[in-house]
Amino acid sequence: MKRIILALAALAAISCGGNNQISKEQAQEAVFDNIMTRTSIRKFTEQPVPAEAVEQMLRAGMAAPTAMNWQPWEFVVISERAKLDDLAGKLRYAKMLTEAPLAIVVCGRRWFTDREGNRRENIFWVDDCAAATENILLAAHALGLGAVWAAAKDDRGEIVKEALGIPEDFATLNVIVIGYPAETPQPKDKWKPEKIHYNRY
Ligand SMILES: Cc1cc2nc3c(=O)[nH]c(=O)nc-3n(C[C@H](O)[C@H](O)[C@H](O)COP(=O)(O)O)c2cc1C
Numbered sequence: 001m002k003r004i005i006l007a008l009a010a011l012a013a014i015s016c017g018g019n020n021q022i023s024k025e026q027a028q029e030a031v032f033d034n035i036m037t038r039t040s041i042r043k044f045t046e047q048p049v050p051a052e053a054v055e056q057m058l059r060a061g062m063a064a065p066t067a068m069n070w071q072p073w074e075f076v077v078i079s080e081r082a083k084l085d086d087l088a089g090k091l092r093y094a095k096m097l098t099e100a101p102l103a104i105v106v107c108g109r110r111w112f113t114d115r116e117g118n119r120r121e122n123i124f125w126v127d128d129c130a131a132a133t134e135n136i137l138l139a140a141h142a143l144g145l146g147a148v149w150a151a152a153k154d155d156r157g158e159i160v161k162e163a164l165g166i167p168e169d170f171a172t173l174n175v176i177v178i179g180y181p182a183e184t185p186q187p188k189d190k191w192k193p194e195k196i197h198y199n200r201y
Pocket residue numbers: 038039040041042093094148149150151187188
């Protein structure tokens with residue numbers, strides 16, 4: 001709970017240009033703590049996710065960096081039980097959708113027509129959508145929600161596109177499954193200094 005309050009206060013302080021509610025050090029600590037304590041959540045309570053929280057997560061997603069600032073992403077917010085269950089039935093590794101109240105499908109414009117009328121591929125759509133996804137996962141955690149990135153790319157993406165009526169020129173990256181956590185897994189310690197190389201490999 002302390003973490004959530006600090007994280008929210010930090011986000012508020014940052015978005016207000018910094019006020020006197022908490023110190024800069026506390027804000028830094030809260031942001032870092034939010035990153036380090038995020039972990040995938042796959043069990044959820046039935047409590048619905050408020051619309052304000054959905055918007056905050058989407059704002060965080062759209063704040064991510066993108067190649068040439070193209071912002072090729074679009075987001076499909078799913079809260080209808082039948083649609084969540086339908087996707088759970090179609091995606092082998094996203095069965096947790098059956099107990100989640102919310103999902104955000106992250107998709108990106110992969111194909112576009114250039115000035116000469118040629119159909120071209122945006123080779124950065126995955127990178128851009130992945131950056132947005134991580135921001136959404138971190139925002140969910142800061143808001144006291146749990147979330148997990150469920151892959152919905154390539155063949156799985158075609159299934160999701162068909163199910164949700166996503167246009168041909170778009171590709172989906174994942175389904176972010178979101179809700180209030182009904183489990184408290186320990187964040188994994190992934191710090192491995194031997195993976196770091198200085199100045200050359
Ligand atoms: C590209 C990618 C695809 C993933 N696909 C799935 C998935 O289909 N189903 C699932 O349960 N988790 C999926 N995950 C979540 C990972 O299993 C999880 O992030 C990883 O085990 C590390 O655990 P943590 O998120 O708790 O740090 C995916 C994560 C990434 C980055």
